[in-house]
Amino acid sequence: MTYGAQITNGNGDLVFTTEEPVFEVIGKGTVSLDFVFNASVGIWPDPDYSSYSVERNLPVYRNQNSIGDWDDDVLTLYEVNSGDRVYKWESRNNSTGYRQQLLWSHNTGSVRYVQVRLASSLPAPSTNYGMVFYNESGAVTWSDSSKVLDNVLPLSITSTTNRWFYWSGTVARTGGTLSCGNFRVRGIRGSTSSFIKEASDIGFLSPANSSNRDTRYCGLTFDRSTHGFSANIDWNSV
Amino acid sequence: MSYGFEVLTSAGVKNTFGLNTARAVRIYNATTLSGSASIPEFNSNNGDYIFLMVTYAVNQQVLVWNNTTKTISWSKHSNSFPDSGYSSNFSIIFFHYK
Numbered sequence: 001m002t003y004g005a006q007i008t009n010g011n012g013d014l015v016f017t018t019e020e021p022v023f024e025v026i027g028k029g030t031v032s033l034d035f036v037f038n039a040s041v042g043i044w045p046d047p048d049y050s051s052y053s054v055e056r057n058l059p060v061y062r063n064q065n066s067i068g069d070w071d072d073d074v075l076t077l078y079e080v081n082s083g084d085r086v087y088k089w090e091s092r093n094n095s096t097g098y099r100q101q102l103l104w105s106h107n108t109g110s111v112r113y114v115q116v117r118l119a120s121s122l123p124a125p126s127t128n129y130g131m132v133f134y135n136e137s138g139a140v141t142w143s144d145s146s147k148v149l150d151n152v153l154p155l156s157i158t159s160t161t162n163r164w165f166y167w168s169g170t171v172a173r174t175g176g177t178l179s180c181g182n183f184r185v186r187g188i189r190g191s192t193s194s195f196i197k198e199a200s201d202i203g204f205l206s207p208a209n210s211s212n213r214d215t216r217y218c219g220l221t222f223d224r225s226t227h228g229f230s231a232n233i234d235w236n237s238v
Numbered sequence: 239m240s241y242g243f244e245v246l247t248s249a250g251v252k253n254t255f256g257l258n259t260a261r262a263v264r265i266y267n268a269t270t271l272s273g274s275a276s277i278p279e280f281n282s283n284n285g286d287y288i289f290l291m292v293t294y295a296v297n298q299q300v301l302v303w304n305n306t307t308k309t310i311s312w313s314k315h316s317n318s319f320p321d322s323g324y325s326s327n328f329s330i331i332f333f334h335y336k
Contacts, residue, residue, distance in 0.1 A: 013335075014261070014334075015259045015261065015335075016259050016261065017261065020261045020262055020263065021262045021265075022259055022260075022261075022262075023259070023260055073290065073329075075288075075290075118262055118265070118331060130245055130246070131245045144245045148259065149259060149260065150259050151259075152259060152260035152333075152335045153335060154286065154335065155286065166288070168288045168289050168290075168298075227286050227287055227288050227289070227301075228286065228288055229260060229286060229288075229333070229335065
């Protein structure tokens, strides 16, 4: 770059330039327990369906927004506590604009989330002190009064401090008789030492008919390329 | 702090020492059900990429990154899902976190 500013951190990594967008924090919230899914859910960790486990009585948390409040470029990071497993589903109705994300979590309290947007232009500072960066177009790309994700790390890390995640992956719906369309899902399991991305296959499974799960019940087919990032978020300051 | 800079703010001191902000090095908008694109500025050793559906569909294409040729490719799953189940309008965000 021939002008502007860039920042290198203590490891010598380039972490900011004035010409690249940053993840701006635009909201946060808490989702509470909505209901307990008392049917059985099959979790297939292998694409060949060679083995699976069954989860029962999964607490379900529902994060509901309509398109407009929750645009396509908004990423939602959920907090995953140590030892917890969270499976994220997403569904939409393109006609009504209704959109929701469902979480299955063993956390029996509530699940916090932070929403971010990749922003090429941040709000102008409201104060007349501090520091502001502008890009070539004159847009604010960083200021000390904006809330941005400033500690972003890989999805799988050996740290217990980063417990906020955005994750996406490739999934395709297979046939089924249940209303299982418009789902995308990825699983994340937190342990005491690291965060593990699970490329699991998740579907509904009736205990009495488990042998027919491929054709009679909803299933989701994954590849193993879960992608995303984790962040160290100070809930009180975002 | 021996180098970098600090900013005094109403929320305390911000400095550059421990900063790890993700840098979006490329936002690619795909408009085909399958295809590939060259992303020379991305290195998977330094970051990752994520899929954002612009026009929503039930299924999401398989993304494969080749860090040698710097090429991202997307295609349907090997299963026989119909084209209508996939979007031909989605974005791939490539970001570096170091």
